[in-house]
Amino acid sequence: MNTFGKNIRLSIFGESHGDCIGITIDGLPSGIVINQTKIKEMLKIRQGLKDISTPRNEDNDYQIISGYFENHTTGAPLTFLIKNHKADSSQYKDAGLIRPSHADYPLYQKYKGQNDYRGGGHASGRLTAALVIVGAICDQLLEEENIFVFSHINSVKNIKDTSIDIQNLSIEKIKVLKSSMFPTFDERGKTLMIEQINKAKKNNDAVGGTIETFAIGVPIGLGEPFFDSLESLLAHAIFSIPGVKSLEFGDGIAMCNQVASKIVDQMAYNNGQITFLSNHQGGINGGISNGNYLNFRVGVRAPSSISTPLSSIDLKKHETVIVQTIGKHDPTIVHRVLPVVNAMTSFILLDLLLENKKYE
Numbered sequence: 189m190n191t192f193g194k195n196i197r198l199s200i201f202g203e204s205h206g207d208c209i210g211i212t213i214d215g216l217p218s219g220i221v222i223n224q225t226k227i228k229e230m231l232k233i234r235q236g237l238k239d240i241s242t243p244r245n246e247d248n249d250y251q252i253i254s255g256y257f258e259n260h261t262t263g264a265p266l267t268f269l270i271k272n273h274k275a276d277s278s279q280y281k282d283a284g285l286i287r288p289s290h291a292d293y294p295l296y297q298k299y300k301g302q303n304d305y306r307g308g309g310h311a312s313g314r315l316t317a318a319l320v321i322v323g324a325i326c327d328q329l330l331e332e333e334n335i336f337v338f339s340h341i342n343s344v345k346n347i348k349d350t351s352i353d354i355q356n357l358s359i360e361k362i363k364v365l366k367s368s369m370f371p372t373f374d375e376r377g378k379t380l381m382i383e384q385i386n387k388a389k390k391n392n393d394a395v396g397g398t399i400e401t402f403a404i405g406v407p408i409g410l411g412e413p414f415f416d417s418l419e420s421l422l423a424h425a426i427f428s429i430p431g432v433k434s435l436e437f438g439d440g441i442a443m444c445n446q447v448a449s450k451i452v453d454q455m456a457y458n459n460g461q462i463t464f465l466s467n468h469q470g471g472i473n474g475g476i477s478n479g480n481y482l483n484f485r486v487g488v489r490a491p492s493s494i495s496t497p498l499s500s501i502d503l504k505k506h507e508t509v510i511v512q513t514i515g516k517h518d519p520t521i522v523h524r525v526l527p528v529v530n531a532m533t534s535f536i537l538l539d540l541l542l543e544n545k546k547y548e
Contacts, residue, residue, distance in 0.1 A: 190310075192428070194416075195542035196535070198322060202272075203304045204312030210269040211318035213255075213325070215542075218263035220329070222256070227324040229367065230531070234320045236524040237369050240385045242517055247273060248317055268321050272314070284504030287513060289492035296503060313430040313521065316528045323531020326538040333541070335405040337534045338362050339526050340371045342485055344381035344397035345388075350374040354402055354481055362404075366530070370523045388490075389519035396433075396490040397522040399529055403471075403482035403537060409547075410477040410540040417475025418482075418540070425532035426486055431521050432529075434487030438470030453480070482533075488525050493517035 191199045195215055202209030231248040235241060248270055255266030284301075286292045291311040295303045303309050327337060336359065342349055349372045365371040372378040381397070388395045411418030419437055426435050443451045451468040464480045471480040493513045500511045518524065 192425070193535070193539050196326075196539050198319075198535070200315055200318055201310075202270075202315060202318075203309045204272070204307035204314040205309075206272060206304060208269050208271050209315050209318055210267060211322060212265050212267040213322055214265040216255075216261050216263070216266055216325070218261050220261040220325070221259055222261065222325055223328045226328055227321050230320045230324040230327075230527055231317060233367070233369050234317060234524055234527045235369075236518070237382075240382060240389065240519055241524060247271075250321065268318065270317055270321075282502070282504070284502050285509065285511065286500050286503060287492065287511060288498050288500045293501075293503075301503075308430075311430065313524070316429060316525075316531075319429075319528050319531050319535075323527070323534045326534035327530070329538055330534055330541075333405070335403060335407075335537060336362050337401070337403045337530050337537065338365050338371075339399050339401040339530055340365060340373055341378075341381065341522055341526065342398040342400040344520065344522055345384050345395045347377060347380045347384050349377045349381075349400075354404070354483075357404075371526070385520045392495040394490040394492075394494050394517075394519045395522075396431075396488050397520065399486045399488065399522065399526050401482075401484055401486065401529055401533055403533060406471065406477050406479075406482050406537065407541075407544075408477060408479040409544060410537065411472070411475045413475050418472050418477055418536075419475060421536050421540070422484065422533065425536050426529060429525060429528050429532065431488050431491065431525055432486055433489045435484060437472060437484045439468045440470075440485060443468060486525070486529050488522045491518050491521050 190201065191197060193215070197214040199212040199214070201211070227250075235248070251269045253267050253269055255262055255264045284296075286296070291308055292305060295305065295309065295311060307314065330337065340349055352373050370378060370382070372381070385395055411421065423435055426432055439446075439451060453467060453469050454465040456463055456465060462479070467480050467483060469478075470484055471477060471482040494517070495513055497510050497512045500509055501507070502509045
C-alpha cells in the first residue's frame with residue numbers, strides 16, 4: 189500500500205523518471221497557514237552537499253493543487269505535485285537487466301515486468317522529496333507545541349560523531365542543526381566523514397552510516413500497547429525510507445549485553461518535578477512515551493549504484509552479465525536520508541498527538 193497513517197493519512201505517488209511525484213495529506217485541520225519557506229528549506233537540505241550527492245539536482249518546485257485556499261488549509265485533502273525535470277533515462281533501456289541489490293529484481297517479478305523500472309520507479313528515493321514536504325508541515329505544528337525533532341549524522345562508515353548532553357542543548361543550537369546539510373556535533377568529525385565519502389567516490393564505491401534522532405518536549409502517553417506502540421509506528425515509518433536497514437531505540441542492542449541494574453532509568457523528584465536519571469530506554473516504556481526525550485538510531489546502507497563492474501543477470505536473455513552502473517548517483521545517502529527520518533518522525537508524533545485528543 190502507498191497510504192499510511194491513522195488520523196492523518198498520506199498517499200504517495202509517482203515514479204523517479206515519470207512526469208512528477210506527489211503526495212496527498214488527508215486529515216489536517218483547516219486554517220493552517222503553511223510555512224512554505226520551511227518546506228523549501230527542507231527540500232534544499234534533502235538535496236545534500238553538492239560534492240557528495242547525485243548530480244541530479246532537481247529544482248523541487250512544487251504545486252499545491254487541492255486543499256489550500258486563500259493561504260490556509262481548507263480541511264480537504266491537501267495535494268502537492270513536484271515535477272521531475274532532471275531525470276536521464278538513457279541508461280535504462282532494458283527492463284530485464286537487473287542492477288544487483290536494487291529493487292529491480294523483486295519489482296520485476298512482483299509486477300510481472302510491467303513496472304516502470306527507470307531509476308527504481310516508484311521504489312526510488314526520489315519520492316522522499318514528497319515526504320519531506322509532509323515533515324515540514326508536521327514539524328511546524330509540533331514546534332507550536334514546543335516539540336522539536338532533530339538529528340545528527342552519528343557515523344559514516346567507521347568515523348563517529350561525538351556525543352553531547354541533549355538536555356542542555358538550546359533551541360537555537362537545534363535550529364542550527366536542522367538547517368545544516370550535514371549536521372554533526374563535532375566539526376572535526378564532519379571533516380573526516382566527508383573525507384571518507386570522497387575516498388569511496390574516488391574508488392567508484394559508496395559508504396553507509398548511521399543517523400541519531402531526538403525529539404524533546406514529547407508529552408507522556410503517545411502510543412498504544414502492543415501493535416500501535418510508539419516504537420512500532422516509528423519503525424513502520426522509518427523502514428519505509430529507501431536505504432534504511434536498521435533501527436534501535438535508546439541503548440538498543442547494547443542493552444542486551446547488560447545487566448538490568450545498568451540499564452534501568454531511575455527516577456526522582458527534583459524541586460517537585462519528576463526527573464529521569466538516565467535515558468537508556470530512549471524515552472519509551474511499554475510502547476508509550478514516558479516524558480523523557482525520544483532517542484533512536486537509524487542504520488543506512490551504502491547505496492548500490494556504483495560504477496564498479498558487478499555480476500548480475502538479464503532476465504529476458506536468461507544470462508549472467510556484468511553490469512556497470514552509469515548515471516547520476518550518490519557516494520552516500522546518509523545525509524540525504526536524515527531530513528526524511530526527521531520528517532517521518534514528526535509525522536508519527538503529530539498523528540499520535542491527534543490520537544491522544546480522543547482521550548481528552
